[in-house]
Amino acid sequence: MPQRLEFPLMEVGDFSFHINQHQIFSMELEEPESLDTLWIPFDSHHLIEQLLHMCSELLLAGYPGCSGCGYRDDEEKWDEISHRQRLKSLR
Structure with a gap:
C-alpha cells in the first residue's frame, strides 16, 4: 500500500486548484x-x-484503512450553496 511519510512544502497565500482549466x-x-x-x-x-495536522492524524490512524476515519457523519451529497450561506453567517 502506498503511503506518504512527509508532506510537500507549501507557499502561504491565496490559492486555488484547477482540473482541466475548471x-x-x-x-x-x-x-x-x-x-x-x-x-x-x-x-x-x-x-x-x-x-x-488533520492529515498527520489520519496517517497515524492508518487512513485510508482505518475504521471511522472519514468523518462518516458528513458523507452526504455536498451542497455548496448551504456551505457558502453558513460561511457568510459566521462573519
Missing part, C-alpha cells in the same frame, strides 16, 4: 462565481496548518 477549490477571501467551486474563505496560513 476551478474546483478556492482558498481566497473573494467568493468565486461558480457554485461548482468549493469556497474556503479563510486565512490560508492558519488553515494549512490545521489541514496538515
Whole structure:
C-alpha cells in the first residue's frame, strides 16, 4: 500500500486548484462565481496548518484503512450553496 511519510512544502497565500482549466477549490477571501467551486474563505496560513495536522492524524490512524476515519457523519451529497450561506453567517 502506498503511503506518504512527509508532506510537500507549501507557499502561504491565496490559492486555488484547477482540473482541466475548471476551478474546483478556492482558498481566497473573494467568493468565486461558480457554485461548482468549493469556497474556503479563510486565512490560508492558519488553515494549512490545521489541514496538515488533520492529515498527520489520519496517517497515524492508518487512513485510508482505518475504521471511522472519514468523518462518516458528513458523507452526504455536498451542497455548496448551504456551505457558502453558513460561511457568510459566521462573519
